[in-house]
Amino acid sequence: MSRRHATIFSSLLLLIGLVCTLLVVRVPYSELSPGPTVNTLGKHGGDPVLSIEGRRTYPTSGHLNMTTVRVTSADYQMSLPEALYGWFRDDSSVVPHETLYPDGKTAEEAEQENAEEFTQSQESAKAAALKELGIEVPTRTVVAAVVKDGPAEGTLRAGDIVKAVDGEPVKQPADVAKLVTEHKPGEEVVFTVVPVKQAEAAEKAGQDPTASPTKEVTVRTVAAEEDNRAIVGIQAGSAHTFPFRIDIKLADVGGPSAGLMFSLAIVDKLSRPDLTGGAFVAGTGTINADGEVGPIGGVQMKTVAARRAGATHFLTPEANCPSALGNAPDGLTLVKVGSLDDALKALEALREDRPADIPRCTAD
Structure with a gap:
């Protein structure tokens, strides 16, 4: 083999080795891409997304679609070519893995957190819609979450109604942390x-x-790691x-980002006029x-x-406007x-064909 052919052959082997290396090298990034959208006024999987019993409802038209983002799973490791390809696409976004899965969350932990946020989002959406319609919604303070391996695990449960702490009545979620931190760690x-x-059981019985x-x-x-204050390992929240x-x-x-669209769908079904006027929103x-x-993540x-x-x-949430404009x-x-x-005022302007009155995202 001539020197020239040997050089070409060696270079080819080096190139093949480099390509193979690039294919197996994993990088700490995750990818977001457009997910499915669902009309909150319609059906999904053959069942109504929203159903209301015990109150008069009205016909609706058009669309009030909630939107989703597909993300690579917590345990998926992107290759370098995948990351490079994603960076140059308009319909995907490559972000550091820890942005989506902070503190080394497992796929199961991320899924559980998303499910909890989705449930809480539904409760908030219902409450916001009914308040908008002038319907009274009694609120109570509950244990929203119990920290795994924390002091309260196995003693307090998510959904427990917190009436008092150390005999002091609790009127809102912030009262719980305030009363707990009056203690010293170990008390x-x-x-x-x-x-x-x-x-x-009481709610099911109408009580x-x-x-x-x-x-x-x-x-x-116990003492909180960041500032040594007393904690018990729960998160207080509201239930309605x-x-x-x-x-x-x-x-x-999963996640909390469909809250606005659920609220609008509830208002639409419980009131007149039809919110969208047949438009696809x-x-x-x-x-x-x-x-x-x-604001939410993945708006683009x-x-x-x-x-x-x-x-x-x-x-578009106001805080998301600058980012959304980057890839509209x-x-x-x-x-x-x-x-x-x-949102209701914007839909009214759309329905009544007053485009100048629809507030639009701007770069500033």
Whole structure:
């Protein structure tokens, strides 16, 4: 073999080795891409997404689509070529793995957290919608989550109604942390609670769950790692007692970002006029019980998904507007909203053909 041929052969082997190495090298990144969209006014998998019993409902038209993002799983390791390919695509986004799965969360932990956030989002969406319609929604403080391996695990349960801490009545979730941190680490805290099973049984029987019999639970505090304050390893939150039944059925979806669209669907079914006037509207955004809309992740992928599905207007949380504008599909109007009331006013302007009154996302 001549020197020239040997050089070519060696270079070819080196190139093949380099390509093989690139194919097996894994990088700490994850990918987001447009997911399915679902009309909250319609059906999914053959069943209504939203069903209401015990209250008069009205016909609806058009679309109020919630949007989703597909993400690579927590245990998936991207190859370098996959990451490079994703970076150059308009319909995907490559981000550091820890952005989606902080603190080394496993796939099971991420799925559980998403399911819990989705459930809480539904509760907040229902409360916000009914409040918007002037319907009273009693609220109670509950154990929203129990930290795994924390002091309260096995003693307090998610859904327990917290009536008092150390005999001091609890009026809102913030009271729980305030009363616990009055202790020193290692001291005991006494919770007066209505156990979740009793609360659920009372609700099913049409009774006030907060009036159910209580029990006292004692938990020993530990020191928080970040600032040494006393904690018991729970997160307090709010639960609501609804005057009639509202069911949201949507499998294989997690996280809190559909809250706004669920609220709008509930308002649409319980009131007149028809919110969309037949238009195809999609959107995203978290919502709290007071109707405040919050930002979400992956908004650029959601706008792509919305436009592919046929949407002409996209309800965009105000804080997400700058990011959404960076990859806005042609033919999709990005509507800026900061609250449920903002969204309703924007839909009214759309329905009445007043485009100048629809607040749009701007770069500033």
